[in-house]
Amino acid sequence: MNMIRSFLKVLSAALLLLVCNAGSLSAAAGPGQNLSAPVFSAVSLDGKQTGSSALAGKAYIINFFASWCPPCKGEIPDMVSLQNQYVKKGFTFVGIAVSDNEPAIRKFAQQNRISYPVVMGNEEIVKAFSRYVDGGIRGIPTSFVVNSSGKITKIIVGAVSREDFEKMIFEALGKPNSVKSSS
Template sequence: MAAAAALAFGPAACGGSGPKNKDGDGTAVAFSVGQRKAFPMLSGKTLDGPQLDMNTFKGKVIVVNIWGAWCPPCQREAPYLEHVYEAYKDKGVQVVGIDTRDNVPQARAFAADKQLSYPNLVDGDDGALLSQLVGITSLQNVPSTIVIDRQGKIAWRALREITYTEVAAELDALAAEK
């Protein structure tokens, strides 16, 4: 995996209101093991209703995707994330979505339309989940995707739309780590 290699792409992301943190807009960055910092294991209500605590996924690689039904890049990348989930769920990888700035029926309709089978946390009107990610991701870049290694540290982050191929490459590299 490239050590802190920043790949600049045109910002294919939706903006939004909320706390400003524009560092790295439109980029994807892989972090070397020594540069990784801990990801806060979030918990909250899912679109399906039950509570989810990301601590239950400790020891797995976790792909976290922040999305909104109102966001065209999120709509385009959703099938890629479902493909990642299906291809890697038996290889110690968990995908978790975080829906933001939607009402629950709108978000449920999006998840049903895109046939998302992985759990999706709901960041309510108070923004309680995303506020825990200040300094980790740009709170106004939606979509954003973060890959967390088996030790609970951030290994890769994209502040833009992603593809299956690039996430799969990162997951394959993480699987090779000892």
């Protein structure tokens, strides 16, 4: 029985790494579009309430990531830049760290100058968002775009470009879709 459990753990880790290293698997949500975002509670690494009640009325992108995931790491500089650009317009990213420990994530957030809230993923948060994805969240990065009305408008599995993030931010904020990137 222990051998089967060990095999399943190794298989799960291998599949997660495969998806993480596969590059962009951009898959916009079909059935999950325009459903109410889940209710969840969370406290960021800096001790601030970051759950659904704290995000009410804001447009946001929930980004499930890990510090060891190359595509996740590749998105961070654009996310930091866009956070700084759009935070005063009612938008924020929220990073949900999974498959990592808190000291590693704290170090990663500091090294990458992450300016948006980062939360340690727990069973409640993962379950809350997994119900919107067929088979649950199985790969990272996975991003959920939520508009200021609290509706999930898009789900993306895989890395996202700066231009695509910016388009999603504009859509979530209810702005016209013409984006002139300031990269």
